Amino acid sequence: MDENQLNTLFSNGILVDSSIKDVNILDIDELLNSLKQNNINFLDINVFHKLYDGDVVDDSTVEIIKNYTGEISESKPINWVNYFNDRFNRLKALLLLKDRSGLMSVANVKDLPQNSDVKIIAMVSEVSISPIKKYTILDVEDNTGSYKAIITSANQEILEDQVIMIIGKKYNDAIFVKDIVFPDIQMKERTKQEIDDSFVLFLSDIHAGSKLFAEEAFERFIKWINGEIEEYSSIAKLVKFIVFNGDLIDGIGVYPDQEKELEIKDLKGQYEKLYTFLDRIPKGIKLLLSQGNHDATHIAEPQPKLDENFAGSLYKLKNAVFLSNPYQVNLVINKSKLNLLAYHGFSIPYYANKISKYSKMDAEDIENIMKIHLKSRHLAPSHGSTQLMPLPRDYLVIDETPDVYATGHIHKTLASMYKGTVLINSSCWQYQTSYQKKYGVVPDIAKVPIVNIRDKSFQILDFLGDTVQTYTKGLRNN
Numbered sequence: 001m002d003e004n005q006l007n008t009l010f011s012n013g014i015l016v017d018s019s020i021k022d023v024n025i026l027d028i029d030e031l032l033n034s035l036k037q038n039n040i041n042f043l044d045i046n047v048f049h050k051l052y053d054g055d056v057v058d059d060s061t062v063e064i065i066k067n068y069t070g071e072i073s074e075s076k077p078i079n080w081v082n083y084f085n086d087r088f089n090r091l092k093a094l095l096l097l098k099d100r101s102g103l104m105s106v107a108n109v110k111d112l113p114q115n116s117d118v119k120i121i122a123m124v125s126e127v128s129i130s131p132i133k134k135y136t137i138l139d140v141e142d143n144t145g146s147y148k149a150i151i152t153s154a155n156q157e158i159l160e161d162q163v164i165m166i167i168g169k170k171y172n173d174a175i176f177v178k179d180i181v182f183p184d185i186q187m188k189e190r191t192k193q194e195i196d197d198s199f200v201l202f203l204s205d206i207h208a209g210s211k212l213f214a215e216e217a218f219e220r221f222i223k224w225i226n227g228e229i230e231e232y233s234s235i236a237k238l239v240k241f242i243v244f245n246g247d248l249i250d251g252i253g254v255y256p257d258q259e260k261e262l263e264i265k266d267l268k269g270q271y272e273k274l275y276t277f278l279d280r281i282p283k284g285i286k287l288l289l290s291q292g293n294h295d296a297t298h299i300a301e302p303q304p305k306l307d308e309n310f311a312g313s314l315y316k317l318k319n320a321v322f323l324s325n326p327y328q329v330n331l332v333i334n335k336s337k338l339n340l341l342a343y344h345g346f347s348i349p350y351y352a353n354k355i356s357k358y359s360k361m362d363a364e365d366i367e368n369i370m371k372i373h374l375k376s377r378h379l380a381p382s383h384g385s386t387q388l389m390p391l392p393r394d395y396l397v398i399d400e401t402p403d404v405y406a407t408g409h410i411h412k413t414l415a416s417m418y419k420g421t422v423l424i425n426s427s428c429w430q431y432q433t434s435y436q437k438k439y440g441v442v443p444d445i446a447k448v449p450i451v452n453i454r455d456k457s458f459q460i461l462d463f464l465g466d467t468v469q470t471y472t473k474g475l476r477n478n
């Protein structure tokens with residue numbers, strides 16, 4: 001808003017909140033008329049959007065980095081070969097950026113004399129831990145051949161299909177490993193950007209249509225974002241983006257006997273229910289919508305954007321941005337950017353089962369599993385940790401280090417930081433299902449992790465109680 005527009009408002013007796021100053025208004029007379037007609041003499045961002053949605057020059061945009069647009073590939077051997085070659089070559093390229101000196105191929109290693117130094121980049125094809133000595137025995141391969149590598153300790157975090165750099169010595173037709181280098185993310189700086197405080201909220205697993213949908217809590221969230229709840233309303237006013245990271249609806253036939261727990265038994269109806277809530281979010285806030293395993297799509301990843309045939313109601317939202325699962329975008333405010341990688345998180349439980357020390361799935365375990373994704377530079381490093389579509393390009397490779405890596409799916413809350421990248425898991429809006437009860441899963445409900453785009457600081461708000469309060473249980477390394 002320019003100085004003349006502000007003066008026009010002041011001279012007409014309208015007080016202005018600081019949240020309004022970054023909004024560009026095309027027609028100040030029209031706004032003034034609306035304010036007078038509605039007897040409003042105080043203008044903040046929420047009032048503004050209620051009155052004036054539409055002709056706004058927005059200062060926030062979503063810049064797409066990676067978004068799967070729906071191409072299909074059949075599960076044929078040649079497609080799998082091409083898929084794994086693409087994954088291997090891209091992860092190898094990331095490792096080469098770290099260190100390329102003295103590198104050799106597996107074929108070269110076979111020709112080396114005993115006790116020679118070895119350095120290779122390879123994909124792990126098999127991992128076993130020897131029962132007596134507790135050595136980790138790896139079968140590794142590159143496109144010239146395969147070989148054995150031995151780590152003289154039990155290492156649960158070397159996983160099948162990871163691409164790693166192995167440094168060691170050749171001895172008796174195996175490599176005795178001295179060091180393993182993961183592709184890993186780069187250290188991200190945590191500098192303050194040249195913008196005012198601006199927030200992005202992380203929600204997922206709404207499960208609209210379920211009888212167990214935490215509707216009261218979601219209603220509280222909607223009231224809060226509209227400035228109708230006093231607690232933390234200073235944050236609500238400055239929210240620019242809301243991420244809805246999959247499982248927007250409960251779906252149909254996803255788990256045994258789900259039907260008994262469904263309030264709405266058709267997919268369209270479930271999305272319509274969600275629409276009635278999302279339509280009440282101020283239109284100046286961008287909604288980033290993507291799918292999970294409960295949504296109306298194929299389960300193999302990547303998953304495309306929401307299907308208009310089922311989720312047509314959501315396509316009426318002027319402020320919605322429809323994205324694939326996973327996706328990577330820049331959230332842009334003026335010239336400041338926050339690089340966001342969002343993945344629903346289907347592969348997470350696989351690692352909790354595979355790595356016994358992470359089986360509790362508490363905040364620390366989730367953090368460690370998300371770190372495995374980042375260190376492996378892949379959202380499902382082991383084949384079988386999620387269902388995949390063998391496309392010529394692997395969308396689950398993490399090409400760029402994000403500022404925020406956000407997941408959902410496991411119905412737990414986490415906000416943490418690893419090497420300057422914020423890690424988020426965004427709880428859920430569904431009470432414990434019979435299926436979860438059977439497996440002893442106790443969900444975190446109606447917790448909303450929040451990241452300040454200005455400096456990547458984070459916190460969690462809790463909408464489950466009678467009022468809005470902070471939630472510290474899932475908070476780590478802030």
Ligand SMILES: [Fe+2]
Binds near residue numbers: 247
């Ligand atoms: Fe879910």
Ligand SMILES: [Fe+2]
Binds near residue numbers: 294344408409
């Ligand atoms: Fe899910």
